[in-house]
Amino acid sequence: MTSTIDAQVLPTPTGPLSLLVHEGVLVAGGFTDDPGAMFARLPVALRELPLRTVPDLGKPAQAVRDYLDGDLFALDLVELDQPGTPKRQRLLAALRAVPAGTTVSYAELAEHAGLPRTAARAAGAACAQNLIAPFVPCHRVLPSSGGFGGYYYGTPVKEWLLRHEQAL
Template sequence: MRGTIDSAVVGTPVGPFAILAGPDGAVRAAGFTAEPASLLPLVHPSLRGEPRQQPELGPITAAVAGYLGGDLDAIDDVPVEQHTGGAFMSHAWQVLRDVKPGEPITYTGYAALAGRPAAVRAAAAACARNAAALFVPCHRVLRTDGALGGYRWGLPVKRWLLDHERLG
């Protein structure tokens, strides 16, 4: 590990939400856990650091508070930094950030938006490997039959996020 990365935990209606951010203010990992250190394995080795607990992360935690308060676009401009070594994965995560709240898409639709309509499994893998939950909104991707599919942080959290965005 190199250096430190800042961490904070924000309370949400579905439990604690931990965030790891680099010194430049970009989110490196986020998820519905009370333990920021548990997010470290999700961070690319070149971006890891020793988590340093902070009471808040300025514009990042303000954006989460805004989102939770009903400003569903508040998280859109928060910078995210994650690496995979693959061009498709990075592109797919960027495409996912353009999926609007309250307008979930299917894995098939997501693959098409990412420019590879036949790559449904690769699109699903992009969701599964996404370290920056909420900021890269993989919760907005559903199975073709409309079922929730999977979510690293549990289906009740995914359902809450989708309902929050639909009603927000």
């Protein structure tokens, strides 16, 4: 049996959310109705596998439904995997540890990752290359200068997520 990348598109109040799973592990998630757009961002080895749409991914899809219903910690329980250097992995782990309902600055994120000498720019790059939104909650990172900063899926999506988590 050939391994596949399984995809499901879920409706959310802020637009469609595509989830991609490989062998039961979430490898991509993003606010788009096109799973192919998420698939194109995966590492080469995963892009060599067939992409197929399925009616229900199980645990990751249920976690999204639970999150939208108010269980703000449901996404934390989903197993996921994304590529990156050891430094990037530390930043992504620190990002995943930012609790719902709170925000941090890019500099604070670097500090929480144990990388205080890392410029906020490296933390920003980790967010920009994050493949698994909102499970790795880059929407919870705000610039220390104020405002919302950037978000791969647009500021309105970031604002909605923060409002949903009551971090605004």
